[in-house]
Amino acid sequence: MEPIIIEGTPKTPTIKFDARTGVFEIKGRSIPENSVEFYKPLVDWLDLYKESPLSKTVVSIKLEYFNTSSSKCILDVFKKLEAIHKAKYDVEINWYYEEDDEDMLEAGEDYESIIRVPFKMIEIVE
Amino acid sequence: MSFNVEKYFSELSNGNQLIYYKGNIDSDLINRILDTIEEKLITSNEHSKLRKRVYIVLVESLQNLYHHVDKVPEGFEDQTSEKYGILEVSKVDRGYKILTGNFIKAENVGVLEEKIKRINKSSHEEITELYKYILNHQRISSKGGGGLGLVDIARKTRNKLEYIFREYNETTSFFYLNILVSERN
Numbered sequence: 001m002e003p004i005i006i007e008g009t010p011k012t013p014t015i016k017f018d019a020r021t022g023v024f025e026i027k028g029r030s031i032p033e034n035s036v037e038f039y040k041p042l043v044d045w046l047d048l049y050k051e052s053p054l055s056k057t058v059v060s061i062k063l064e065y066f067n068t069s070s071s072k073c074i075l076d077v078f079k080k081l082e083a084i085h086k087a088k089y090d091v092e093i094n095w096y097y098e099e100d101d102e103d104m105l106e107a108g109e110d111y112e113s114i115i116r117v118p119f120k121m122i123e124i125v126e
Numbered sequence: 127m128s129f130n131v132e133k134y135f136s137e138l139s140n141g142n143q144l145i146y147y148k149g150n151i152d153s154d155l156i157n158r159i160l161d162t163i164e165e166k167l168i169t170s171n172e173h174s175k176l177r178k179r180v181y182i183v184l185v186e187s188l189q190n191l192y193h194h195v196d197k198v199p200e201g202f203e204d205q206t207s208e209k210y211g212i213l214e215v216s217k218v219d220r221g222y223k224i225l226t227g228n229f230i231k232a233e234n235v236g237v238l239e240e241k242i243k244r245i246n247k248s249s250h251e252e253i254t255e256l257y258k259y260i261l262n263h264q265r266i267s268s269k270g271g272g273g274l275g276l277v278d279i280a281r282k283t284r285n286k287l288e289y290i291f292r293e294y295n296e297t298t299s300f301f302y303l304n305i306l307v308s309e310r311n
Contacts, residue, residue: 011157031185067186068189071274072265098174100174103178103182110257
C-alpha cells in the first residue's frame with residue numbers, strides 16, 4: 001500500500017506513515033478547529049494497514065502542541081495501533097517531549113495509561 | 127434588562143493588554159491572534175515553559191468560543207458576527223490573563239456552571255483523572271468540541287477558573303471567563 005504523507009502547516013502536523021518500512025511519524029503542531037477532518041484519512045489508512053501489518057511498527061510522536069480536539073483523534077490512531085499489537089505484532093510508540101515540557105510528558109503518560117502498547121518517553125535535549 | 131456586554135468586559139479587564147478583540151471568531155481570526163501572541167511572547171523573551179502554556183491555553187480558549195458560542199440575541203448591536211466573542215490577553219504580575227466573553231443561551235448556563243464548579247473543587251489529580259476519563263469515553267460533539275477544553279485549561283494552569291454569568295435578557299446570558307496562566311511552583 002502507498003505511504004501516507006501529509007505536509008505540515010502552522011496548525012496541522014507533518015504525517016509520514018510508510019507501510020513498507022513500518023516507520024510512522026507525526027510531527028509539529030496539531031491545533032486545527034476541525035481535527036476529525038484532518039485525522040480521518042490517517043485513521044482510514046491504518047484500518048487498511050491493520051489487515052497486513054509488518055512484524056514491527058515503530059511510531060514516533062514529536063508534537064510541539066496539540067489541542068484537546070486533536071487529543072481524541074490521536075487516541076483513535078493509538079487504538080488502531082493497539083489492535084495491531086493485540087494481534088501479536090510488534091508495535092512501539094516513541095513519545096518525544098522537549099526538555100522541561102512537563103505538559104507534553106504528562107500527555108504521553110495519559111495515553112500510556114489508556115493504550116496497551118509499549119510506550120517510550122524520550123526527552124529532546126537541545 | 128440588557129446591559130452593555132463590552133462595558134462590563136472592560137470592568138473585568140486585567141489591564142496591560144497584549145491584545146483585545148471583539149467580533150466574529152472564525153478560523154482565520156484564531157490564526158491571526160495566535161501568531162500575534164506567539165510573536166509578542168517571543169520578543170518579550172518570555173520563558174519557554176510559560177510561553178508554551180499561554181499559547182496552548184489561548185488555543186483552547188479561542189476554540190471554546192469557536193465551537194460553543196450561542197447566537198447573538200436580537201437587538202444586539204453586532205448582528206453580522208455568526209460567532210460573537212470578546213477576548214483580551216494581558217500581562218499581569220504572576221503571568222498572563224486570558225479573559226473571554228460570549229453569549230450563551232439561558233438554558234445552557236446551568237450545565238456549564240456545574241461543569242466549572244466541578245472542575246474548581248477538584249484537586250489536580252482528580253482533574254487529571256477527569257481529563258483521561260473524558261478523553262477515553264466521550265465522542266467529539268456535533269459542535270466539534272471534545273468537552274475537554276475547560277478541563278485542559280484547569281489542568282495546565284493549575285488555577286481555578288474565574289467566571290461570571292450575567293443575564294442579558296430572558297433567553298440569553300453573557301459568560302465571562304478569566305483565566306490566569308502563571309508560573310508553577
